[in-house]
Amino acid sequence: MTEVSVAKEDKAATGELVVLKSVNKHFGALHVLQDIDLTIQRGEVVVVIGPSGSGKSTLCRTINRLETIDDGSITIDGKPLPAEGKELARLRADVGMVFQSFNLFAHKTVLENVTLGQVKVRKVEAKKAEEKARALLDRVGVGAQADKYPAQLSGGQQQRVAIARALAMDPKVMLFDEPTSALDPEMINEVLEVMKQLAEDGMTMIVVTHEMGFARSAANRVVFMADGRIVEEATPDQFFSNPRSDRAKDFLSKIL
Numbered sequence: 001m002t003e004v005s006v007a008k009e010d011k012a013a014t015g016e017l018v019v020l021k022s023v024n025k026h027f028g029a030l031h032v033l034q035d036i037d038l039t040i041q042r043g044e045v046v047v048v049i050g051p052s053g054s055g056k057s058t059l060c061r062t063i064n065r066l067e068t069i070d071d072g073s074i075t076i077d078g079k080p081l082p083a084e085g086k087e088l089a090r091l092r093a094d095v096g097m098v099f100q101s102f103n104l105f106a107h108k109t110v111l112e113n114v115t116l117g118q119v120k121v122r123k124v125e126a127k128k129a130e131e132k133a134r135a136l137l138d139r140v141g142v143g144a145q146a147d148k149y150p151a152q153l154s155g156g157q158q159q160r161v162a163i164a165r166a167l168a169m170d171p172k173v174m175l176f177d178e179p180t181s182a183l184d185p186e187m188i189n190e191v192l193e194v195m196k197q198l199a200e201d202g203m204t205m206i207v208v209t210h211e212m213g214f215a216r217s218a219a220n221r222v223v224f225m226a227d228g229r230i231v232e233e234a235t236p237d238q239f240f241s242n243p244r245s246d247r248a249k250d251f252l253s254k255i256l
Ligand code: ADP
Pocket: 027, 030, 032, 050, 051, 052, 053, 054, 055, 056, 057, 058, 059
């Protein structure tokens, strides 16, 4: 398999990559994020779990500034999030995001989906961008689909293209917001396998998921959210065998 550089050369690098301090956000009267303190180390894989409506998606969206925050601070690699313009586009490239609903460009081929951002945001030469796109598509197992349009692919294939598209930007961190929730059951594993491989390659990842098998095998840390707060943080082993809070115990009793 072609080795496209992701975070491998950074594997030895350590230190704080994503830091949220006292982050608060409201939607009108709803206090959706309440005093969130969260630090993600380089190379760390953090799984965020919690009941529906607890603020997990909003948390992800604040990290690449799809949502603004009311107060507190967020830094990526020591820099505060830029407000707008080219700086913001670059931040969005640094923070790869994979959504539940694939979000590929429907009117572009698979290959175009993976080259476009490289050329526009990273200013990579077209030929280089295409080479890299093809290598990444091979890596996630959809190289043969390069010239098709998203609608011609299965959900699992589309989600793997979405991962390749984010990786093409050489992100510092990858955010996954329930990447397998919209997939037919038989396609979930092919996406989780790609994510596990990324984790093993040293990518820094924040993953919102209900896939507890993935959390157990790939996460360094589990963050449990409820009602806009981080209620509990622990290693997967600690969290699943001995949750401390009643909220977490209740949640686990319903899903396990
Ligand atoms: P989760 O991902 O944990 O299910 P979300 O972050 O999507 O939670 O949502 C948290 C709460 O914020 C929910 O009550 C949701 O209805 C509300 N919410 C999310 N986005 C918006 C928005 N754009 N405007 C108003 N309320 C929102």
